[in-house]
Amino acid sequence: GQNIDQPTEMTATEGAIVQINCTYQTSGFNGLFWYQQHAGEAPTFLSYNVLDGLEEKGRFSSFLSRSKGYSYLLLKELQMKDSASYLCAVRLHNTNAGKSTFGDGTTLTVKP
């Protein structure tokens, strides 16, 4: 089976930087997704990491360490609209991207 862990809740201040961690234990790991989900809405894709290292996309960056079973999502220059749930999901080898296992999500609250 797979085990994916994320903190349940985090709070940060507008303009600050926040790091949301995700650890996983799985066999046959292929890659890790991050999705953003605003309350009452559908998840939207943020990033997909296959190789070790940091990938940057504007204010958002995602890091992966395959050997440690660890990933994080880094959000810079936080804005109020970044208040949302952030889901990490693991994709296994020889499976389609859609057949991924999701963590329970981290609810981020950005305060003024």
Next chain:
Amino acid sequence: NAGVTQTPKFQVLKTGQSMTLQCAQDMNHEYMSWYRQDPGMGLRLIHYSVGAGITDQGEVPNGYNVSRSTTEDFPLRLLSAAPSQTSVYFCASSLVSGSSHEQYFGPGTRLTVT
């Protein structure tokens, strides 16, 4: 492109009733899947399909049926609704091959079973 569409947006059922949640996509994606999301939790895979005529079970398939007669449509049927099936249901699609790995999600159907 409308992307992934789902109907209805809201539904209330009584225990024992059956219904079908509709999902359609216009992106010619081979892969489609159904998830349920309970409060404060992530998405759990119910059923998925890698193409027309091919379906398979996910983590929590009991009480649900699917079919995939066309590339575009992937309906989810609740056979005999139970209160434990109260949840938000999301349909998603993605390409099977290629470099694009992201899933595109529909807006969700909020189902309450009383």
